[in-house]
Amino acid sequence: MILTFLGTAAANAFPEAFCKCRNCAQARTLGGPSLRKRSAALINNDLLIDLGPDIMAASHMHSCSLDDVRYCLQTHPHADHLDLSHLLSRSPAYGVVGAPVLDFYASRETLERAAETFERDLARYSLLSAEAEKYLNFKIHQVQPLEPFMVGPYSVVAFPANHAPGMGAMLYSIEANGRAIFYGTDTAALLEETWQAFRQHKMRFDAVILDHTYGPEQSGGDHLSAHQVIEHADRMRSEGVLGSRGRVFATHIAHEGNPAHPELAAFAKKHGYEVAYDGLVLTV
Ligand SMILES: [Zn+2]
Numbered sequence: 001m002i003l004t005f006l007g008t009a010a011a012n013a014f015p016e017a018f019c020k021c022r023n024c025a026q027a028r029t030l031g032g033p034s035l036r037k038r039s040a041a042l043i044n045n046d047l048l049i050d051l052g053p054d055i056m057a058a059s060h061m062h063s064c065s066l067d068d069v070r071y072c073l074q075t076h077p078h079a080d081h082l083d084l085s086h087l088l089s090r091s092p093a094y095g096v097v098g099a100p101v102l103d104f105y106a107s108r109e110t111l112e113r114a115a116e117t118f119e120r121d122l123a124r125y126s127l128l129s130a131e132a133e134k135y136l137n138f139k140i141h142q143v144q145p146l147e148p149f150m151v152g153p154y155s156v157v158a159f160p161a162n163h164a165p166g167m168g169a170m171l172y173s174i175e176a177n178g179r180a181i182f183y184g185t186d187t188a189a190l191l192e193e194t195w196q197a198f199r200q201h202k203m204r205f206d207a208v209i210l211d212h213t214y215g216p217e218q219s220g221g222d223h224l225s226a227h228q229v230i231e232h233a234d235r236m237r238s239e240g241v242l243g244s245r246g247r248v249f250a251t252h253i254a255h256e257g258n259p260a261h262p263e264l265a266a267f268a269k270k271h272g273y274e275v276a277y278d279g280l281v282l283t284v
């Protein structure tokens, strides 16, 4: 599988455009991998993870067309991960030609939240109606946590995230052709039921992507911190969840506690993981 990071920042992007903190100033000066858009990822050319607010910009900046995207796995409905206006803008009524039907996967709670927002702000019909499927050229699928399902050629499992109680936030494992990726943002420390499911399904990942909202000098909370990422990577290695050549990448990086890319990447290297950046293309 080819994994492209479309965005690697937490909710307020990095640099936060209005902020004068040291990290934002440093990122602005350095540019390149230090400039992060809100988190989203693309697998091969057809599976999007999160219909995020910056995916259009990412597509333009990283020469990464989304015109073959057929599937979307939605983690949760927070605004830095879900911009429902993309559903309208990619529809035939907005002049879009040749886009395949989009199979859109999310938890029940995420779909309910999305439907509320959509009907209040964007359209006069329900997102969960046959009308929506027709006008938006898409099809909704409700995912059941911890039950494997197929998304086209991909075998997927949704794991409840330790994040946004009541919103049905999910983390996803995605497997194809004997290779497996775990996409783990947004979340605080993984729930024990997730570790159990890893064991039960005998999961062994080639690449693990983890929430890294909080930096080296911060403790976690509602998201993972640098030190928790290190602990998670160690536990994954010792429990065999991470293959012997498996790699761990940080994403969802916030400006408050994380330095610009080169400094953060050096810290990560010392501690056995890597830092993703926007436009990074991984062959898994
Ligand atoms: Zn987020």
Ligand SMILES: [Zn+2]
Binding pocket: 015, 016, 019, 020, 021, 022, 023, 024, 025, 255, 256
């Ligand atoms: Zn800042």
Ligand SMILES: [Zn+2]
Binding pocket: 076, 078, 163, 164, 186
């Ligand atoms: Zn969130």
